Structure formats: structure tokens, C-alpha cells
Amino acid sequence: MPRTGVFVCWCGSNIGGVIDCPETAAAASGFPGVAFSTDYKYMCSEPGQNMVIQAIREHRLDRAVVASCSPRLHEETFRKTLVRAGLNPYMLEMANIREHCTWVHGADIQQARIKAVDLVRRAVAKANRLEPLFESEISVTRRCLVIGGGVAGIQAALDVADAGHEVILVEREPTIGGNMVKLDKTFPTLDCSACISTPKMVAAATHPNIKLYTYAEIEKLAGYVGNFEVTIRQKARYVDHEKCTGCGTCWEKCPTRVPSEFDAGIGQRTAIYIPFPQAVPNKPVIDREHCRYFATGKCEICAKLCPTGAVDYGQEDLVLTEKVGAVVAATGFGLFDWSRVYGEYGYGQYPDVVTGMQFERLVNAAGPTGGKLLRPSDGATPRTVVFIKCVGSRDEAKGRRYCSRICCMYTAKHALQVLEKVPGASVFVFYMDVRTAGKGYEEFYQRAVNNGTVYVRGRVSKIYQDGERLVVRGVDTLLGRPVEVDADMVVLATAVEPGSGAAETARILGINTDQDGFFQEAHPKLRPVETHTRGVFLAGACQAPKDIPDTVAQASGAAAKVAGLLSSKWLSTNPMIATVNEALCTGCFLCVPVCSYRALEPKKITERLPGHPPREREVAGVNTGLCQGCGACNVACRAGAIEVRGFTNEQLLAEVDALCQ
Amino acid sequence: MRYAYYSGCTLHATAREFDLSTRAVCSRLGIELEEIPDWNCCGATAAHATSHLLSVALAARNLALAETQEADLLVPCAACYHRLVTARKEMSENPHLRERVVRIIGREYRGRIGVRSLLEVLDHLDPERLAAGVVRPLRGLKVACYYGCLLVRPPAVTGFDDPEQPQVMDRLMRQWGAEPVDWGYKTECCGAGQGFSNEPVVLKLVRDILATASRAGADCLVCACTLCQSNLDARQGHVNRVYGSDFRLPVMYFTQLIGVGMGMEARELGLDSLFVDPRPVIRALG
Amino acid sequence: MVPLNLNRAIKEGARFVRRLEAESGQKISDCNQCGKCTAGCPLGFAMDLMPNQVMHLIRVGLWAEVLESRTIWLCSHCAVCTTRCPRNIDLARVMDSLRITARREGRIGSERSIALFNEIFLDSVRRYGRAHEFGIGLRHNLLTRRPFKDSDLGRVWLRRGKLKLGTRKIKGAAEIDRIFSEVERTEDGR
Ligand SMILES: Cc1cc2nc3c(=O)[nH]c(=O)nc-3n(C[C@H](O)[C@H](O)[C@H](O)COP(=O)(O)OP(=O)(O)OC[C@H]3O[C@@H](n4cnc5c(N)ncnc54)[C@H](O)[C@@H]3O)c2cc1C
Numbered sequence A: 001m002p003r004t005g006v007f008v009c010w011c012g013s014n015i016g017g018v019i020d021c022p023e024t025a026a027a028a029s030g031f032p033g034v035a036f037s038t039d040y041k042y043m044c045s046e047p048g049q050n051m052v053i054q055a056i057r058e059h060r061l062d063r064a065v066v067a068s069c070s071p072r073l074h075e076e077t078f079r080k081t082l083v084r085a086g087l088n089p090y091m092l093e094m095a096n097i098r099e100h101c102t103w104v105h106g107a108d109i110q111q112a113r114i115k116a117v118d119l120v121r122r123a124v125a126k127a128n129r130l131e132p133l134f135e136s137e138i139s140v141t142r143r144c145l146v147i148g149g150g151v152a153g154i155q156a157a158l159d160v161a162d163a164g165h166e167v168i169l170v171e172r173e174p175t176i177g178g179n180m181v182k183l184d185k186t187f188p189t190l191d192c193s194a195c196i197s198t199p200k201m202v203a204a205a206t207h208p209n210i211k212l213y214t215y216a217e218i219e220k221l222a223g224y225v226g227n228f229e230v231t232i233r234q235k236a237r238y239v240d241h242e243k244c245t246g247c248g249t250c251w252e253k254c255p256t257r258v259p260s261e262f263d264a265g266i267g268q269r270t271a272i273y274i275p276f277p278q279a280v281p282n283k284p285v286i287d288r289e290h291c292r293y294f295a296t297g298k299c300e301i302c303a304k305l306c307p308t309g310a311v312d313y314g315q316e317d318l319v320l321t322e323k324v325g326a327v328v329a330a331t332g333f334g335l336f337d338w339s340r341v342y343g344e345y346g347y348g349q350y351p352d353v354v355t356g357m358q359f360e361r362l363v364n365a366a367g368p369t370g371g372k373l374l375r376p377s378d379g380a381t382p383r384t385v386v387f388i389k390c391v392g393s394r395d396e397a398k399g400r401r402y403c404s405r406i407c408c409m410y411t412a413k414h415a416l417q418v419l420e421k422v423p424g425a426s427v428f429v430f431y432m433d434v435r436t437a438g439k440g441y442e443e444f445y446q447r448a449v450n451n452g453t454v455y456v457r458g459r460v461s462k463i464y465q466d467g468e469r470l471v472v473r474g475v476d477t478l479l480g481r482p483v484e485v486d487a488d489m490v491v492l493a494t495a496v497e498p499g500s501g502a503a504e505t506a507r508i509l510g511i512n513t514d515q516d517g518f519f520q521e522a523h524p525k526l527r528p529v530e531t532h533t534r535g536v537f538l539a540g541a542c543q544a545p546k547d548i549p550d551t552v553a554q555a556s557g558a559a560a561k562v563a564g565l566l567s568s569k570w571l572s573t574n575p576m577i578a579t580v581n582e583a584l585c586t587g588c589f590l591c592v593p594v595c596s597y598r599a600l601e602p603k604k605i606t607e608r609l610p611g612h613p614p615r616e617r618e619v620a621g622v623n624t625g626l627c628q629g630c631g632a633c634n635v636a637c638r639a640g641a642i643e644v645r646g647f648t649n650e651q652l653l654a655e656v657d658a659l660c661q
Numbered sequence B: 001m002r003y004a005y006y007s008g009c010t011l012h013a014t015a016r017e018f019d020l021s022t023r024a025v026c027s028r029l030g031i032e033l034e035e036i037p038d039w040n041c042c043g044a045t046a047a048h049a050t051s052h053l054l055s056v057a058l059a060a061r062n063l064a065l066a067e068t069q070e071a072d073l074l075v076p077c078a079a080c081y082h083r084l085v086t087a088r089k090e091m092s093e094n095p096h097l098r099e100r101v102v103r104i105i106g107r108e109y110r111g112r113i114g115v116r117s118l119l120e121v122l123d124h125l126d127p128e129r130l131a132a133g134v135v136r137p138l139r140g141l142k143v144a145c146y147y148g149c150l151l152v153r154p155p156a157v158t159g160f161d162d163p164e165q166p167q168v169m170d171r172l173m174r175q176w177g178a179e180p181v182d183w184g185y186k187t188e189c190c191g192a193g194q195g196f197s198n199e200p201v202v203l204k205l206v207r208d209i210l211a212t213a214s215r216a217g218a219d220c221l222v223c224a225c226t227l228c229q230s231n232l233d234a235r236q237g238h239v240n241r242v243y244g245s246d247f248r249l250p251v252m253y254f255t256q257l258i259g260v261g262m263g264m265e266a267r268e269l270g271l272d273s274l275f276v277d278p279r280p281v282i283r284a285l286g
Numbered sequence C: 001m002v003p004l005n006l007n008r009a010i011k012e013g014a015r016f017v018r019r020l021e022a023e024s025g026q027k028i029s030d031c032n033q034c035g036k037c038t039a040g041c042p043l044g045f046a047m048d049l050m051p052n053q054v055m056h057l058i059r060v061g062l063w064a065e066v067l068e069s070r071t072i073w074l075c076s077h078c079a080v081c082t083t084r085c086p087r088n089i090d091l092a093r094v095m096d097s098l099r100i101t102a103r104r105e106g107r108i109g110s111e112r113s114i115a116l117f118n119e120i121f122l123d124s125v126r127r128y129g130r131a132h133e134f135g136i137g138l139r140h141n142l143l144t145r146r147p148f149k150d151s152d153l154g155r156v157w158l159r160r161g162k163l164k165l166g167t168r169k170i171k172g173a174a175e176i177d178r179i180f181s182e183v184e185r186t187e188d189g190r
């Protein structure tokens, strides 16, 4: 007969303010198998845990039910408590009477009380059938893959490399640096972005522990935590980087001009190009789509002029693999394409309506105007500049629901830059809220106001050209009046979005995306850099919109997690995974395709039945490194041969019975 | 091509030329119009500002009548179009509403026919067939296409052209050889509904539209709504009086200009019955 | 200004919010007061309450001010607000519902002219099945005591034979009258 202990937590008033916890505990004491039950204000606190340990010892309990919050929050905590009390950590069952009960049924206390008792009865029924489970160990490849070479990826790579582990850094563009290196200055200190990011780029490229692949993408990630194998496609550059010295003759002489991605479309580049002068590596690639030779078979100017004969039109993509133990996704963000949907702002037909990123390039000394603020239409200096925030952010009708977090600050920065570059300029910022939650941020915003920026509270409804005038029609909701500004230039703070290809990257890595398409962290508060796939971590704006300080902090956080994982040669595995009852398995392999972690495969066994000669046959085998214990196979198996440990059919049916009482 | 034709009240009064030119142009293009027998007023703004149910019911009677003609409903006037298309949409999305309305109008209505604006229909015609009709291209005529509110908004209801930068009329005018100007007031409201009660307010709206169109270099305005047309055309005198301006911008229906392009006479198209006489502009075309 | 007691105002306004939401199908609390409706509203310059203020006043229980405002009658139902609202609120529909409510509750403020026009217009439709512009204009002028308003336009229209003095009923005029009665009955039954 099991001896189950039930511990009902108040979670302060979260639970205790809605239901009567002592009453729930008392009800539990009558359930079969329960040898002890009690309640406490904060079960997860030190005294709370000690109380559990003491109860286990005093009442010779061999398993426990904790009725409190979600197991995502504290299952790990209480498993450790059980270990301290001398029990197997898996002899624990949690009843979530907070998220599943008091938080959602606060309006109906009577029903909440009944439901809490039901949930505890269910947990006890399962606990009574728990078996001890044991972790096993797998080996760890002590190398790390970092995907994306923005400031997040660079920081994570440097930190892991400094911790003594080898890093493979993969960047899909011809240079690392990401979006940060395109910026002119950075808030809140206004230091030059290139000055603080290019040294980091060089450090990453030259670090003995970092192996850099640029112009490369990951195609496949196989294996599991500690033992991943990644397939990388090195895209053909049509330039042999071994031979190339980066002298620049080719890109100076190339006759083709296309809009430069690096300059957000307002500058131009050649078909053989480096994105910007401090690119890392400082060697070119040929953009096959626009190259004259690839289009017509004629030209070859670059090949003819190259002093080292590095141009190689016959180069092909190279596919290679690397083994790593951990992965950091740092693929960053993209920017909302306002010109597709904002008809009221002209669908991009007015050249002097630009985005924040284009503005960065327009004021950047290394940008197409050499740092002079000149408007695109006629190259004149704009004397009235209007900034519009939340273009695509906080706009579920046309864009995205969420706040992009960085635009309030960079718009204040841009306002200051206009005032500095164009003395006497008029600067207007249309805003809905000014959000400046960061160190030194509010002060920075106030500086923009004191220096003369006019903040107008309200959205802009329309931008249109009327003869020479670019009219911005907005509202000042504090005045309660529609307002108009004749602008020379308008800058739109466009929403931060998941980067292009984020969904595909998530699929390759086997991680989730949230409702907005950003990578989903394992827990919003307690596990912000981990994912639900063990061994895969997140850094930077790929997880949510972020500024540079937060990006770098998260990158270092991810690096610390990686360093922790790689610190040992061995890793314990989760025992709550699928097992196959080989005697029952018929070898139909229906389970194989349903497993999204590719953890099941046929294996040969020799079966010895009494009175029969031994015979070979195929059954399903579980790769314990890959299986995440999701249970999909369990459902698919018609023979009932697969079960997930800790969630056996018997245990689940007992729960259902208990709930149906 | 056969359509049930809903002309609407104003097309038999102040906007007679819209009816005239629509019939003339359609017959030339082989679009057969079969007037809905005994149609009633769609209810206009007054109905939906008074009772939602009434606004749907008044429109629904026309829809029900058209359904017996077994043809899609064609509506030249943007205002009527808006009411009919709104009623159709609401009833198709809300069967409960449809049942109530059917009971109220005492006629069968199943929602089998579509409601189309004449502009939309012309836009879907084979361009070559259209081109064949042009005998007197409107070459050099700078037109400001004015869409107003009801044709394009809200997009969830009307939805056959872009709500912010509509193009249907511009495309059509281009096909007829005219030069549509780019201007910012294509879809600004002219306030026609307030004409009777709040003229000063309306005159400002009309003035802004006329001024923007002239600054953009337009010789005339083209529109598709009887309310807009009479507001912008008839009130120009009042605008000039109040604002001391000197606007003389003809405001024509798109069907009238198409008719001109087809070589029809001014009288056939009712060009002689507008306030600001468009004939000088037309004659200047040569 | 006396401070507004928000507890009381919001509590007392809750019923109105619920009824308006049912009538219009729009959720008032969805509005985040961005003001884009006001920024684009062609009639904002003439309104006593801005469209975004309408939303806010309703939320804090000051619906009476809204019903008696000029704004709801000046609104031309152009739906610019609806088209551009970042929160997908059909504010033009809310304005319609407010007009309907104001009329039902007899709370029309100073801006009576439009309401009157609507009435005369619908009266014509009810009687004849169609709107007779001449009669409508004339009656409206008489009732608003501006007998010569737009008479210059009327003269031109008359001369060109566009306005007809006589009125003719459609065949189904009785049917139209019945539609009006049925609608009234259905709505009273609610
Ligand atoms: C206009 C503007 C102004 C800003 N100003 C400031 C400021 O003043 N101060 C501040 O703190 N922040 C500012 N920011 C925010 C700052 O740009 C971000 O915080 C920072 O760039 C985030 O870095 P990241 O590495 O996460 O992403 P990114 O910079 O986007 O880098 C991601 C990298 O991953 C690569 N990548 C993407 N997908 C793949 C793939 N599948 N495989 C391989 N590589 C891939 C990309 O090519 C890119 O190099 C600004 C942002 C904008 C838009």
C-alpha cells in the first residue's frame, strides 16, 4: 500500500485567497493511499520545503502530491526536495490548482473549491501508481554552434569561446555584424555603433576557438543534446577566399548597380561586392542573380582584373557537417514592410517617406550621403522632419499587435540627430506612448524634448503630396484637435518582426515559435534563454524585440548556459521517455513517422519463446537521447506496446477514474 | 452580359445624366440592363442612421426583386451600391438577420445574386473590347478621379479596390486616353450628406477637394456617386461666393466621359445639364 | 471644473456600454485612444467632440454628453475611421448606433437639422417608396425656417427638368409602408 503525502500550497493569496486550503487538505486526507496531508502559505519556500522533508521522514511517506502552481514552475524544485528527503525524485505528482483553478475561476469560489479537490484526487490516484525512475548518462561533444552573426551571435560566440570551447559561427549574409553595424549611433549614450561593433566582429573572426562560416546557412540539425550534427550549406561566392586579398579592384570596376541591402535600399552596390567597407570577412561575393556574366554570359570584368585570379564562376555550393553539443539561435529580426499595407501613407510612392533604418543609413558617415542628412527625392536638406512611431507595431489591423520596444528610444535618438545636423530644424514626433524603461532612457528622451523636439500625442492618419508639400495629417489627442504638418521628410518607425526564414530555422532546430513568430523561450521568466528542445538556446532579437543592451545580456546568458552544459563530458538524460514493450510490439512502425524528434527507429531483436526456436524480428527502438517524452507514439501504437514512463496507461486511466468519481 | 439594373432615386432626378450615360455606354458595350421592376429607395444614409434593421430591409426588397430576374445586380451610383452591398453582406454573414428581414419584407430572398458596381464591371471587361470602343480618345484631358467614401470604404464591405489608393477609375480613364492626375484627395469625404443642414461645413470640404484637384493640374473631376457629383458641381458657386475663389471645374460621371470617348453627343450624355458646363473642356479635346 | 467621480460615472455608464456594444457589435474597451480616427476624420474640424473622445467619454460613463453632442450628427459615415483604426473598431458603426440611440431616447442636442432631414427623407420613402428630392428639400427648408436655402440650385434643377414637382408612388408603396411598420414592431418588441 502506498504512503502518499499531500501538500496544499496557498501561494500567498493566489490560491489561498480563493479557496480554503486547509479544507482541501482535509478532503485529501480521506483519499485512498493518503497517509498525511497538510497546507502551507508558500510550499516552495525554504521552510515549506523543510516541512515536506520532515513530513516524509516522520510519516514514512514514499511519495508526494504537491498541489500548487504549474509543474513548469516548480516541479524541478520539489523533485529536489524529494531527493533531499531520501526519495526518488520521480515519486512526485503535482496538482496545478493555481493556473488551472484559482486564477481562472476566481469569480466562482464554490466551483473553484470543488475543482481543487478534484484535481488533488486525480493527482493522488496517479501518485499511488508512480514507480521510481532513474536517469542515465550520455556523452557530450564540447563544441557549440551559433546561428546568426549579429551582435547577439558574436557575443555568445566570444563568451563560449573564451570559456574554452570551440564555436562554429554561421552567418547567412556575406558579412557578420547584423543590424547593429548598420546603425549610426546608439542610444542612450550616442556612441558610434561601428566603433563598438566592428572590433567585436574582428575579435570573433580571429578568435582561435571560433570557426566562422559566412554566406552559409544551416540545412539540417540531427541528433540530440550533447550530440548534434549540423549540416551547413556554404553558398557559392564565386570568389576563392583563399586567393582573394580583398584589394577591391573588382567591386570598383563592376558595371552593375543594384540597391544595397546594407543601405536599406537607399544606396547602391555592385554585383561583386562587400556589403560595407569594414565587412568581416573583407572579401567579396558575387550576387549571381544580378551579375551580368551569369545573365548574359558576357562581361567577366572582375575575373579579368583580379590580380590573384580569385574569381571563379564555376564555384559550387559546398555542403558540410559539424558535430556540436549545444546550439545558440541568434538569428535576429526583420523589419515590417509598411509599403505593402499602409496605403494611407502612400504605399511607398513618396521617396521622402523613409524608414528608421533608412534614416540610420542617411545620417551614417559611411552611408550613401556620407553622413549628410539629405532627403532622397532631390538631395535637399530637410528642414522639417516628422517621425511617426508604431508603424506596424500596436496595429493589429495592418501590422502586429505587440510593442516593438526599441522605436521610442531610437526615434528620440533620430530627433536629436536631426537637431544636431540641421540647425534650426523643426522636428515632430507623433507618438501613442513614450516607453523608456531602461537605464538612462527617460533622461535621454527628455533631452530630445528639451533640445526642441515637439512630441505630438496621436497617430497619423494620412500622408499625401499636395504640390510641393508633403502633408502629414495627424491628431493631438491632448489638445483634442486634428493637426497638420508640412514636412520635408517623414521617418516611419516600422515594427520589429521575426527575421525572414525564422519559421524555417525553428523547424530545422525543432523549437517552437510564439504567436508572433519569434522563437519561444522555455519559460518567460525563469528560463528565458532556453527552449523546449534541450541543448538549444536563444540570444537576441530572434526571441523578442530587443535593444542592444538586452541583446548582449541575453547572449551572455545563453553563453553561460552553454558553458554549463559543456562543462562536463557527461550529461544525465530525462527518464520520462517512451519505452517499448518488445513482446507486444508487432513491428508495424506506425509510430516512426509520428515522432517529430525522429527518436524511433526499427531495431532487430532475437526473440526466445519457450518451446520455440529463437527467432529474429524487428521492433521499434527508442533513441533515449532524442526522445522528449511527448507521447505521440503512445497514441499511435495500436498494440499498446509503447508507453511513456511517468505517464503510463495505468497511471493515466487511474487519473481519469479519479476525476469521474 | 445581362444585369438587373438598380438606378436609384437620384438617377431619375438631379442625376438624370448618370442614368442616361450609363444606359448609353452599356448598350454600346453590349451590357444588357434590365431595370428592377418597381424598385424602391435603398434607404440611403437616413435609414441606417435611424434603424439598422430598416436600412437592411429597404435594401433587401430590391435584392429580393432582382433575385427573381436571375441576374447579378448592377448599380452605377456609389451610394446606392454601398447600401445594397452592405445589406447583402450582412444578411449572408448573419442568417438570423436574413430570416428576420425576409419576414419583414414578406418576400423570398436567398442571397444568390451578387451586387456589382458599374465601375467594377467595366474594370473586368476585356481591355481589347474596351479599346475597340474608343473612337475619340480623351487625349490630353487631365482628370482627377474622385472616389469619395462609399465606393471603397469600409474595405471589408465594398472591397473591390484599394481603400486608400484606388485605381479602377484611373485605369479606365487611362484606357480612354485621358491622363489621371496623382492627387491626395481621391477618397476624402465631400460631406454631401450634410449639404442640406450644414452648408458651411460642406463648403469647406468641397473647397479643399476642388483646390487640391486644381493644384494637381486637373481639367475636371470624374466621379461615380450622385451625392458627390451634385455636391461638388452644384455647390461650386457657393464655394466661390464664400471663399472668394474662382473654381470652374466640371464634375462629370465616369460614364459621361466614356461616352465622349465613344463619340457620343453631349446631349445624349446629359453633358448639357450640369452646373459647371463641361463642354468647353470637351471641345478643347478636338 | 468639479472633479468627475470616476467610480460613480463608470458604474452608472456600464449599462449604456453594454447596450451600445450589443447594438454596434463593437467593443468599446478595444480602443487604445491612438486618435487615428480623429486625425483622419474629414469633419473633425467642425465637431464638438473628437471621434476618439466619443469613445473615451462612453468608456468613462459620460454617454449623455455624447448623445447630445453635435458630433454624432456631423459624422458623415464616411468610414475613414473604420478603415484605418489599428484596433479594427468600426467606429462609423458606433456613430450610427449612437444616432439611433439618441433618436430613440429623444436626446438630440443642438444639432437637430440632420435628424430632421433623415426624418423627412424617410417619410418620403415611406409614402412613395422613393425619395422625392424636391419635396424633401422644400419641407426641410420650411421646417428649419430657411425657406430659400439652396433655392438657386433648385431653380436650375427645375429649369432643366431634373426636379419634378409632382410625386408618384411606386406600385409597392403599401408594401414599403408595411416594411416600416414591421421594423418598428420588431424593434419595439425587443
Ligand atoms: C532603426 C533601428 C535603430 C536602432 N537603434 C538602436 C540603438 O540606438 N541602440 C540600441 O541599443 N539598439 C538599437 N536598435 C536595435 C538593435 O539593432 C538590435 O537590438 C540588435 O541589432 C539585435 O541584435 P541581434 O544580433 O539579435 O539581431 P540582428 O542584428 O538582426 O542579427 C542577426 C544576424 O543573424 C543573421 N541570420 C538571420 N537568419 C539566419 C540564418 N537562418 N542563418 C544564419 N544567419 C542568420 C542575420 O543575417 C544577422 O546578421 C535599433 C534597431 C533599428 C531597426
Ligand code: SF4
Pocket (backbone or CB within 6 Å): C030, C031, C032, C033, C034, C035, C036, C037, C038, C051, C052, C055, C081, C084, C085, C086, C087, C088, C089, C091
Ligand atoms: S482609431 Fe480606433 S483605437 Fe484609435 S482612437 Fe480611434 S477608435 Fe480608438
Ligand code: SF4
Pocket (backbone or CB within 6 Å): C037, C040, C041, C042, C043, C044, C051, C074, C075, C076, C077, C078, C079, C080, C081, C082, C091, C092, C095
Ligand atoms: S465615419 Fe464619421 S467619425 Fe468616422 S471618420 Fe467619417 S465622419 Fe469621422
